[in-house]
Amino acid sequence: MxxxxxxxxxxxxxxxxxxxxxxxxxxxxxxxxxxxxxxxxxxxxxxxxxxxxxxxxxxxxxxxxxxxxxxxxxxxxxxxxxxxxxxxxxxxxxxxxxxxxxxxxxxxxxxxxxxxxxxxxxxxxxxxxxxxxxxxxxxxxxxxxxxxxxxxxxxxxxxxxxxxxxxxxxxxxxxxxxxxxxxxxVYPLLNLDSKIFLGELIREKIFLMMGEEIPYTTTVMVDQILERKNGITYIKARILTTNDRYKGMLIGKDGRKIKEIGSYARKEIALAINKKVFLDLTIEVDPHWQEMYY
Ligand SMILES: Nc1nc2c(ncn2[C@@H]2O[C@H](COP(=O)(O)OP(=O)(O)OP(=O)(O)O)[C@@H](O)[C@H]2O)c(=O)[nH]1
Ligand SMILES: [Mg+2]
Structure with missing residues (x-):
């Protein structure tokens, strides 16, 4: 038994x-x-x-x-x-x-x-x-x-x-x-598909690297995961936030913040899938993403 x-x-x-x-x-x-x-x-x-x-x-x-x-x-x-x-x-x-x-x-x-x-x-x-x-x-x-x-x-x-x-x-x-x-x-190991899971890993970095307020104005959408011939996994993802001011804060001075978030997420994803990863991460303003949530 x-x-x-x-x-x-x-x-x-x-x-x-x-x-x-x-x-x-x-x-x-x-x-x-x-x-x-x-x-x-x-x-x-x-x-x-x-x-x-x-x-x-x-x-x-x-x-x-x-x-x-x-x-x-x-x-x-x-x-x-x-x-x-x-x-x-x-x-x-x-x-x-x-x-x-x-x-x-x-x-x-x-x-x-x-x-x-x-x-x-x-x-x-x-x-x-x-x-x-x-x-x-x-x-x-x-x-x-x-x-x-x-x-x-x-x-x-x-x-x-x-x-x-x-x-x-x-x-x-x-x-x-x-x-x-x-x-x-009868579940697989995890009930999330890989796009959602990768989005979660990126979202985690926003929770860890931004102040108290910003994480709750954001969500992450992963649009594309491509295995390139050169062995690199290309991932296209967007951070959605609710207004321009938050977008500015996520980008940071000289684009440093978004770079940090992207690089932290990329490293973890690369380790997890044991491949080289190119993470194409952008930020978009969408005042309505929360209303569409679920
Ligand atoms: N000192 C200590 N910190 C812990 C322990 N377990 C979790 N934490 C910390 O507590 C914080 C919250 O942990 P999470 O696992 O995200 O908590 P959660 O209950 O899933 O939170 P929500 O998803 O927001 O509901 C993180 O910073 C963890 O590192 C523990 O056993 N000891
Ligand atoms: Mg939790």
Whole structure:
């Protein structure tokens, strides 16, 4: 018998959900950054080992007060995912952040999900900023509680053991027969196509290299991926932003900012696909991209 099932990750923005998924899988599937709502849509990624398969569903973090249109849309998207049928829910909280009304909002949503749940308290590697006592009361509500450091993979092993305990078992023969597996568990490694994934890698660099405001005015479209005869992979991508001022900031003095973003993204893409990459990256103003989002 092996285990196979779907695990939903839910929590406030920035608690480390995507970092956790990347580190368990051992490969970057979701971009991460210190800014909230880095993840904008749910990402499904497959973890496989001898005990079985886990489909992790990483979701965008829920923010307490969604002020702008984009943030509202992202919150709505996450709420929809919470209704999906899953075998287990991981509710992740951040030990380095105060529990406030935003956390109460997320807890309220988690309580409504009628599935087995595990409470994961993340970032315990950072004792200087620990609000651990504020999360203590949750330990009565959740039978299974793990304190981890997703970034250092600390205590992640025992958590995985527990996750597997909760997942349904099926015979090895049945698991090998795609017909016998529920269709929503037959995923490729990642549910994103390569254009979307490359766009995400570029978007991550904007989240890491620009100030607080700009990332939320931008999205990235990858238009073309071409394998050239000379062995170079040509990628044409556009950063969309909402007005000229932001465009100017993204370009930077003498075009330095866009160059930095492009070069950082290009290097990571080249490493990931093990090919030489030419990244043709431009910036466009589109005041309406957020309305078209999704
Ligand atoms: N110290 C510490 N930092 C962490 C840990 N896990 C994640 N982080 C950092 O926390 C920030 C947010 O991590 P993400 O994985 O992007 O968080 P997320 O929950 O996916 O956030 P959203 O997608 O915005 O909802 C990043 O800067 C991570 O490097 C951890 O275990 N310890
Ligand atoms: Mg994320």
């Amino acid at each position: 092996i285990k196979i099932g779907k695990v939903l990750l839910v929590g406030r923005a920035n608690v480390g959900k995507s970092t956790f998924v990347n580190n368990v899988i051992g490969q970057k599937v979701a971009i991460t950054s210190p800014k909230p709502q880095t993840t904008r849509f749910s990402i499904r990624a497959l973890y496989e080992e001898e005990r079985g398969k886990i489909i992790f569903v990483d979701t965008p973090g829920i923010v307490g007060k969604a002020k702008d249109y984009l943030s509202k849309r992202i919150n709505e998207k996450t709420l929809q995912v919470l209704n999906e049928s899953v075998d287990l829910v991981i509710y992740m909280v951040d030990a380095t952040r105060k529990r406030d009304f935003e956390e109460s909002k997320v807890l309220g949503l988690v309580r409504k999900i009628n599935r087995p749940k595990i409470l994961v308290i993340n970032k315990i590697d950072d004792p200087g900023k620990s609000f651990l006592p504020q999360y203590k009361f949750l330990e009565e509500e959740f039978k299974d509680v793990f304190q981890i450091s997703a970034i250092n993979n600390m205590h992640v092993g025992p958590l995985l053991d527990k996750i597997f305990e909760y997942l349904p078992s099926i015979s090895v023969e049945a698991a090998a027969d795609k017909e016998k597996i529920p269709p929503d568990l």
